[in-house]
Each structure stands twice: as structure tokens, then as C-alpha cells.
Amino acid sequence: MSVPTDALWFLNTRVEIVIPAASGTDRLSVIRHSAPYGDSPPLHIHDTEDEVFHVLEGNVLFSVDGKFIEVSGGDTVLAPKGVPHTYVVESRNGAKWLTLTSPGDFEEFVREASRPAISSGLPEPHGAPTPEMAEQLAQMSARHNIRLVGNPLSPRTQAMATGTNG
Numbered sequence: 001m002s003v004p005t006d007a008l009w010f011l012n013t014r015v016e017i018v019i020p021a022a023s024g025t026d027r028l029s030v031i032r033h034s035a036p037y038g039d040s041p042p043l044h045i046h047d048t049e050d051e052v053f054h055v056l057e058g059n060v061l062f063s064v065d066g067k068f069i070e071v072s073g074g075d076t077v078l079a080p081k082g083v084p085h086t087y088v089v090e091s092r093n094g095a096k097w098l099t100l101t102s103p104g105d106f107e108e109f110v111r112e113a114s115r116p117a118i119s120s121g122l123p124e125p126h127g128a129p130t131p132e133m134a135e136q137l138a139q140m141s142a143r144h145n146i147r148l149v150g151n152p153l154s155p156r157t158q159a160m161a162t163g164t165n166g
Helices: 105-113 131-143 156-162
Strands: 006-010 013-019 029-035 044-046 051-057 059-064 067-072 076-079 085-089 095-101 114-116 146-148
Touching: 006 105, 013 105, 029 105, 044 085, 051 059, 051 067, 059 076, 059 095, 067 076, 095 105, 105 114, 105 131, 105 146, 131 146
Parallel strands: none
Antiparallel strands: 006 013, 006 114, 013 029, 029 095, 044 146, 051 076, 051 095, 059 067, 059 085
């Protein structure tokens, strides 16, 4: 079954809804991500779904339940529901990966927090969020059973240059 792909700009990334949750009985969602160097969401917890990341290109550092996992093209990481996790793109040319979730809460969050992609590239970076933007993101996340519980990571090369660790 061929399903049309929805291309969206989600924060600093471009996502494509490859398989919408509504297309199957198990509500499996597959989303393709393209992200720039340094992209990192806040540390967060999905209360209703495991999140599987399959990296296609680039280098990504994941933090899952306080453990760091370095991955590159061909590697797969599981962030179980109820476990805090985040990632940071460490390859200078960005990274691409697939995210698989079920029953579709993450997909619905992505749809709510995104806007249609108007070109094939990444959106213009928007810098650090204002307190109002951060609160709005937390509220959207909560509506989709995702809790923001910490800060994003910084790439290790940047962290070493600035003396911070994320």
C-alpha cells in the first residue's frame, strides 16, 4: 500500500510522515527526519509509546535513561516509554533517521507543532526559544502524552569548546 508523504517543518527539522498512524490497525507511525548539526530536543518522556530511531545518515548521540549511545548510519536505538531521552546531531552535515512509534501520539504532536514545508530543505533556524515558546511547546507535548523533563544536549565538540556539557 503506497501512502502519500506529508512534508513538514518541525522546529529546526524537516519531517515526512511516511506511514501515518491512521493507515494501519496497529497505529504504527513512521516519520523520516532531516536535522541540522546541533539539533536536540529537550529531555523528554513519552508516557504511551516506545520510540525507535533508525539512523540513515550522520552521527547522533542519544541519551536514554541517563546512558549515552553513539550511533551512525545503519544503527537503531530504542527509547522505551516512561524513560527520559533526547539526542543531539553531531555530524556537521546533519543527520537523517526514521522514527517509529505507536499508537501515534508523537505523530500527532509533530503535526500540531509543525508547519507545511515550503521547500525541500530545512527551515531557517530560529535560535533559542523564548520562555513563551518553551511553555507553548510544553503544553503541546502534554496534550500528546509527552513530558518535557530537562534540557537539550549540545554537540560534544561544541561543549568542549565552550566548557559546557549540554
